[in-house]
Amino acid sequence: MNKASIPILELLDESELSLPAPTITHNLERKLSDAPSRATVFRALRPLEEHELIRATGGDSTHYEITDKGQAYLNGEHVIQD
Template structure:
């Protein structure tokens, strides 16, 4: 997990709704759109977020992602690429 991953998950957790990658990057200081685009597939593969095809790219946090944020799930328990 990276600092960007944590920031993305925190934003999605606070938002409580599905939002597009552009809005994610816009609302997180020092996290660029390319970083968001690169990290979201990894977070999805780890089961921390759910991405939608329609509307394309919209993303929301999953229950597993909420458990990670609350500390009930450790980063070492996740299989996520750097």
């Protein structure tokens, strides 16, 4: 996980939407004065998915949505163990 992990989770939680990676990056740039770079956002997605904090949904392109475990993590109710 990296500096984009929490902002990604917060964005997906607040939006209640399934979003593609470029849209996640775009919205973080609009929302945060010190937004993570596109590369940092893309690198954060796999570990978030591996920890089951987000899930990829199918279709023509990959979209990501927060899971119940991801919401619990944001609320301090779930601890990630490496």
